[in-house]
Amino acid sequence: MSDRAAPVVTAPVSMPPRGYRISSLVLCLCGLATAGYLTYEHYTGSTTLACSDTGTVNCLKVTTSTYSEVLGIPVALLGLLFFVAMTVLCSSQGWALSAGRLPLLGRVRLVASGVGVLSVFYLVWAELFRIDAICLWCTAVHVVTVALFGILVFAAATSDISQPALSHERAGSSS
């Protein structure tokens, strides 16, 4: 059997360093836990929200403001869904797929993270200039989202997400 007849198998040549992959997953899990807590509080009337409710730091004022929903969907729930998706994308299987059979997944991960950062811009603006209060839990989610974006940007820079990995067939034929 010649090299040309060998089955096409993608090789994991564009995987970013292990540190990026692990830290991205850890951040996703932190975001998942915080967003999950905020979602729980949203649906239980925020009666047990562990946060100051007076002064500049006022979680309740933020989480019950008109900016706590987008098109009728709670922002906390959107955050939870975002981190569920990002956790899947940043899992070891997600990284393996994006480095192998589904290189498009790398772009989806990066774009989704970018959308997360744009959401952070909007929510920080709303807190500072419309609600006049800061929610510490929300800020924690914002920090995680921006940090995750930074890690994914550097992960993309240290790997090649724009080109599919070489196949064994092509590698064989060129040798």
Next chain:
Amino acid sequence: MGKGTRSREAARIRIEQMRAAEVARQKRRRLTIATSVVVVVVLVIGGLVALKAAGVGSSKGSTNATYGSTPLAANVAAQVTSVPAATLDTVGAGAVTGGPTKITAPALSDGSKPKVLYVGAEYCPYCAAERWGMAVALSRFGTFTGLGMTHSSATDVDPSTPTLSFHGSTFASTYLSFVPYEQTTNQPQGTGYKPLDTLTAADQQLFTTYDASPYVTSGGSIPFVDFGGKYVISGASYDPALLAGKTQAQIAAALSNASSPIAKAIDGNANAITVALCAMTGEQPSAVCTSKGVQAAAAGLGSG
């Protein structure tokens, strides 16, 4: 090794060096772009914080300068109009200092339904306090739409007490009719406030007649509520200062927490108002009128 072979080897090494240099250049370029992107993100957020710190676009101090009412956020309205029955039962009579007073007067009705007449004004801090309990109680008998939110006058006692507004709202119920009037906004005009709702002649007559002695102790006060000619309220049932510094959302959220001082005042007031409403509807709906919280509030109501 022949000359040609050495030459090919040298060429191969040069090509590999050039490739390595190109890879390194691309890597540096990617890292530069990545760094730039992250720096831009941090700068945008830092810029927003810096603008806030510099006072640009701050709404602090402007709250008191806003006039009239705005639509109440749907989630806040939902919290006000659907306080859990268990919470209302737990609060019972709550912590109120006033409430409906029984009167003897001709029945007040609107068509076939008994009528609740409310007369208040958006500038009025006592009306600001009373509306919360009114909205909670009435929501046990029907459905509000178009509730507004506003605050009392910034220059009166209990300045800028956060509240709802009945102006422009509608209330649908099979049990009773609710006719609210917010006589003025909270916007100063001349020596008073900008007019808003005008009472019909008939309702003005009722207001003049029953918001006076012997039906109430302090005639002419608002808020005034006539519950079908069976009970009246004149003034606030608790201290509006309890709501100072809170937002409508915070107050609405507190209504479901039976141990909060806000729930004890507003939910307790709502139970007392429910007693008056039940007197109008023939104790219907029975699940509401025989509830533990309403019974507890009924035991504490006086008569005029």
